[in-house]
Amino acid sequence: MSAVTCELCPRACVIPEGGAGDCRIRVNLGGKLRATTYGRPSAIHIDPMEKKPLYHFHPGAPVFSIATAGCNLHCLNCQNWQLSQRGGEEMEQVYRADPPDLVKAAKEEGCKALAYTYSDPIVFYEYVYDSGELAHREGMYNVFVTAGYINRKPLRRLCKVLDASNVDIKAFDDGFYRRVNGGTLQPVLDGLVTMREEGVWIEVTNLLIPTLNDDLAMIRKMARWVRDELGEGTPMHFSRFHPEYRMRNLPPTPGRTLDRARKEAMDAGLQFVYVGNVMGHEGGSTYCPRDGTLLIGRAGFWITENNLTADGRCPTCNEKIPGVWT
Amino acid sequence: MIQKIRHPRPRDLKFLGLVAVTGLTIVLYLDTGLRLAGETGSGWRKLDLDALKQKIESGELREREAEWYHPATGEETRGAGGTIP
Numbered sequence: 001m002s003a004v005t006c007e008l009c010p011r012a013c014v015i016p017e018g019g020a021g022d023c024r025i026r027v028n029l030g031g032k033l034r035a036t037t038y039g040r041p042s043a044i045h046i047d048p049m050e051k052k053p054l055y056h057f058h059p060g061a062p063v064f065s066i067a068t069a070g071c072n073l074h075c076l077n078c079q080n081w082q083l084s085q086r087g088g089e090e091m092e093q094v095y096r097a098d099p100p101d102l103v104k105a106a107k108e109e110g111c112k113a114l115a116y117t118y119s120d121p122i123v124f125y126e127y128v129y130d131s132g133e134l135a136h137r138e139g140m141y142n143v144f145v146t147a148g149y150i151n152r153k154p155l156r157r158l159c160k161v162l163d164a165s166n167v168d169i170k171a172f173d174d175g176f177y178r179r180v181n182g183g184t185l186q187p188v189l190d191g192l193v194t195m196r197e198e199g200v201w202i203e204v205t206n207l208l209i210p211t212l213n214d215d216l217a218m219i220r221k222m223a224r225w226v227r228d229e230l231g232e233g234t235p236m237h238f239s240r241f242h243p244e245y246r247m248r249n250l251p252p253t254p255g256r257t258l259d260r261a262r263k264e265a266m267d268a269g270l271q272f273v274y275v276g277n278v279m280g281h282e283g284g285s286t287y288c289p290r291d292g293t294l295l296i297g298r299a300g301f302w303i304t305e306n307n308l309t310a311d312g313r314c315p316t317c318n319e320k321i322p323g324v325w326t
Numbered sequence: 327m328i329q330k331i332r333h334p335r336p337r338d339l340k341f342l343g344l345v346a347v348t349g350l351t352i353v354l355y356l357d358t359g360l361r362l363a364g365e366t367g368s369g370w371r372k373l374d375l376d377a378l379k380q381k382i383e384s385g386e387l388r389e390r391e392a393e394w395y396h397p398a399t400g401e402e403t404r405g406a407g408g409t410i411p
Binding site: 033096 | 388
């Protein structure tokens with residue numbers, strides 16, 4: 001029997017013939033590892049860029065978003081568990097969409113970006129890479145929405161085709177990762193640094209779960225790490241938790257917890273801190289860090305006003321706002 | 327001391343039988359769960375191989391060779407808890 005060792009993520013699954021990796025979709029068939037969901041997404045939607053969330057990357061642009069089954073984390077609060085915690089053979093709905101089909105469909109729908117999202121696109125790496133390469137050749141962008149639990153070598157190669165990424169730091173606590181997500185923290189931080197080194201536009205998300213990761217001291221520590229390692233202009237999104245999957249015993253995040261987290265991160269020196277999953281919150285809009293001018297107003301995922309200049313500056317003080325605007 | 331003489335009745339036996347069956351079900355459930363946990367805790371998962379092959383044959387899934395892997399070394403295999411029987 002010829003087992004194989006997967007080198008894609010820090011799990012380093014040793015997979016016997018006929019078995020799958022922990023992600024459920026990388027399968028050892030005949031002594032070779034197979035990417036069974038290559039070109040076979042189970043979710044395809046057109047979303048606004050703000051849904052990823054990416055607030056400083058082509059605001060308002062429609063994004064052709066795809067995902068296949070499988071994930072290499074197993075978050076107790078997963079919001080897409082019907083997709084992420086299943087193998088390809090368990091899915092009722094599968095689309096035939098090889099990379100050329102994907103790029104063609106995205107263009108026909110008027111999208112200038114592809115997003116690899118919903119589950120964790122790390123596990124369908126080859127599909128992302130090939131689609132991304134093709135999308136670049138067609139003048140499109142690639143957006144990667146991930147928890148960042150990947151080894152540095154494959155990530156560095158993947159970065160060649162990525163333009164922007166939203167990376168979810170689940171908590172700035174390794175114990176939390178082990179208990180709630182089935183992973184570890186350090187590879188995620190290493191991945192973020194790798195993306196920064198490779199020039200990928202990064203935004204960070206942190207879902208605040210009441211009593212589990214809403215400690216202000218931990219949030220401060222995380223914000224300082226983001227400021228020091230990724231830069232003070234890195235957008236940070238604090239998202240509201242909703243009870244899901246195996247974590248229905250906790251209430252949604254109170255608004256004041258999100259406000260405190262936002263204030264803490266801004267006090268730590270981050271210039272763009274947002275509140276997500278709360279309709280109409282002032283923390284959903286972008287303000288100039290120098291004079292407080294409203295730059296981009298948002299209501300949920302929708303842009304209500306955009307006052308940025310064409311070259312991404314504050315119209316009042318001419319401050320250059322970090323981001324990829326055009 | 328006065329003691330009540332109690333004769334077992336058919337409904338008592340049925341009740342005891344029900345308790346035994348429930349107990350057995352719980353033991354089997356826990357045993358299966360523990361065995362599966364032992365198998366999947368070593369970095370790989372069992373999957374419905376027949377269903378997978380069927381979906382590959384029909385074109386619903388793919389057999390594309392993945393990147394980023396190598397044949398497992400002896401040491402890695404020993405640490406992974408063996409192979410699928």
